[in-house]
Amino acid sequence: MFNPTPQQIAILSCNDNCVIDAGPGSGKTTTISHKINQVLSEIPWYQGVIAISYTNKASDQLKGKSKSICGDLKNSFFGTIDSFCIANIILPFGGRFFGNPDRKVKVEKFIEDETLLNKILHDLDRVLNLYKDITIDDIDHGKMRPIYDIKEEYLTFISNKFKEGLFDLRFVGCVAYLIFLSSKACRRFFKARFTHLFIDEFQDSGKEQYFLFLRVAELGIISWAIGDVNQSIFGFTNKSSKYLANLMVNKSFVLFPMNINHRCHPSIDLYGKVFLGITVDEEPDEINVFEAVIEGNECDLGTWFNNRIDLIKERFDVKDNSSIVIVARKDIHLELFSQSLTVPFKIHSKNFLDDDQSIWGSLFKRILDLAFDRRKTIYNFVNEYLNRELSSDGSKIRLISQLINHIRKICDEVLTGSQVDPKDIGDLFKKSALLLFPDSPNDFSVEKVEYMFKNPSLLEAFYPVETSQIQLMNLHKVKGLEYEIVIHLDLYNYVLPGFNYFSGGDTEELDAATHLHYVGITRAMKALLLLVGSKRYQQNRDRFISADKSMFLSGDVENYRLAWID
Known part of the structure; x- marks a missing residue:
């Protein structure tokens, strides 16, 4: 049952343009979902809301939670900003300016x-x-x-x-x-169909998204921006927290704080605030933030952790290995760490479809997740794309269900080591996409799927996590997730922060590294372990060198963590 805090009640009561300054663990997805429910209950069937998330995974979570609350999403759109712009602006209105x-x-x-x-x-x-x-x-x-x-x-x-x-x-x-x-016609379409715009993770917006957001609000469509400037981590893709900061001082938008952390142990929440330089008055009753300084490099850190897994789980009452995540800035350091693990583990590296932001590419990632993970149902998958109450969708529902079942059987064969015909599987994916998105053909995405089935190791990224597996991922991947225990690596000068800060005073690098470390801290629910070695791997010279402990570990934060003792 949803028992909103006073902050959440104030937000849900707002019917104006607003900005929500949503800290980690503040329940923003739940709050947005309930607001969407409010809106949808008051509008006709032919209207809806726009709900934009930074990733397809985050969008799926918001859509799933909203659907579980209100059932009928009416004529709403859930997805990424690119997929929204393609489906609702470029494809329907581009021909007016570029030709048919x-x-x-x-x-x-x-x-x-x-x-x-x-x-x-x-x-x-x-x-x-x-x-x-x-x-x-x-x-x-x-x-x-x-x-x-x-x-x-x-x-x-x-x-x-x-x-x-x-x-x-x-x-x-x-x-x-x-x-x-x-295009006046484009804007009339927006006004007729959408009543509200919600954009999550606004701290990772680009200029064009920021401008479009302001213009949608200018039309009279109620617009909400949700984000946290301290979690902006995609500056390298020309995204910036400055656009969210601009909105926070824009008098046309009501600013709401949502800073109660429901996720982290109080001492972890406090540690994160102190790291950011926020003045705190309280002292934790119990400290669950620890630093362990170890002689050796990333491989030796892996050995140290491997020898203490059971102790760590017992101390913090953690049942499954999959509730523990190892985070680092660089994937190569995770690989070195994993070499010392004798327990099952999964490295969440970039998958072969990650760079494919097309509509078909996004669909294929969803299908692969579904095909390999039997905990996910075809029924729920179909509900996200088709309406069971429409007789016109009946034949599509039967066909897509048959196609996904066929794809699942082939994926089962892959898991047993059997050879499959990539062209056959590519044809199944193409037929699925043509059923759901006939106006967005993309043979390149089909070719990528075929290539993965020619090289089955590329499919491992889509295998479901098993409870016995320790999770390893970089700090960009872990954004938006939560784990009972976080083991944080790469806490060295010239890594966090990186070389550009120390060599040239690059303040953008300092900001990026600060946000990355803060994201790492705030993924932890029960305990945070900061591991530091005496040596670190230098990738550009393929060698181990003496390590200099990160500046992020110095200062006031030292009073808010303990040395690890076995």
């Missing part, structure tokens, strides 16, 4: 000329900035069409490719925004 395509448009990365790509992106950014202070009313009264301010040769290139059925994924955000500004 002679085939279904594929959205993928197809431009190999980096010079051309960067020139076009630079020009799109120029046009975005031209209109940032011009209201929609002024654009309409002046009969402006911002998209036509793209340099002629680049607009011609984009148009010709669109008519050929190609659109580069890297143009999605900027071009969608310019179409939105240029």
Whole structure:
């Protein structure tokens, strides 16, 4: 049962544009889901909300929780910002400016000329900035069409490719925004269909998403931004917490704090606040943050942990190995650590489809997760894409269920070591995608699936976690997750923070490293162990060198952790 805190009650009572400053473990997904339920209960069937998450996995969680609360999501959209812009702006309205395509448009990365790509992106950014202070009313009264301010040769290139059925994924955000500004029909569609916009993890937004968010609010669609500037970790992809910070001081948005941590042991929550420089008055009754300084390198840290797994589990009343995660900044350090483990483990490295942000690519990841994990049901999968109450969806439901069952049987064969025909499996995936997303064909995604089945080791990323397995993942992967025990590695100067901070005073690197470490701290529910070795691996020279303990471990935080004692 949902028993909202006073902070959550205030948020749920808001019917205006707002910004939610949501700290770790604050229950933001639950709160957003209940707000969505409120909204959907008061609007007709043909309307809905836009609910944007940073990843497909996070979107699935929000959609699943919302559906469990309100049942009927009506005409809502749940997904990533790219998938939203593709499905609701570029594909339905792009033809008005680029010409009608002679085939279904594929959205993928197809431009190999980096010079051309960067020139076009630079020009799109120029046009975005031209209109940032011009209201929609002024654009309409002046009969402006911002998209036509793209340099002629680049607009011609984009148009010709669109008519050929190609659109580069890297143009999605900027071009969608310019179409939105240029098309009254697009904006009328938004107003007619959507009543609210929710964007989670706003601290990892780019400029074009920030601009689009403000424009949607300008239309009169109630818009909510949810995030935490201290958890912004994707700066290397041109995302920035500054856009969330801007909204926090924007008088057109009501600012709500949501800073009660329901996840972490109080001492872990306190440690994270002290690390960020937040003044705290309370003292923990019990400290569950520990530092262990060990002679040796990453492999020796692995040996130290391996010899104490049972002790650690017993001390903190943890039943399953899968409730323990090892986090580091770099995957190579996790690999070195894992070499000393004698217990089962799973390294969550980048999978072969991670870079495929197309609609079909995202679907195929979902299908692979479903195919290998029998805890997930075809019934629930189908419910996310089709409506069982519509007779027109009846045949599709039967067909997709048959296709997924067939794919599951083939995946079972892969698990037993049997050889399968990649073309056959590729055909099954293609048929599934054509049933659910016939207007977004992408043969490249199909080829990726076929390649994985030719190289079955690539499929291991989709195998379900077993309770006997220790989890290992980098600090970017662990964002949004929680574990009973977190073992934090890579706490060295020149790693956290990285080389650029010490060599050139790069403050962006310092901020990125600070946020990464904070994310690592706040994933822990029961206990946090900070492991530091006397040596560390230097990848660019393939050697172990003397390690310098991270500056993040010095200062006031030293008073809020204990030395580990067996």
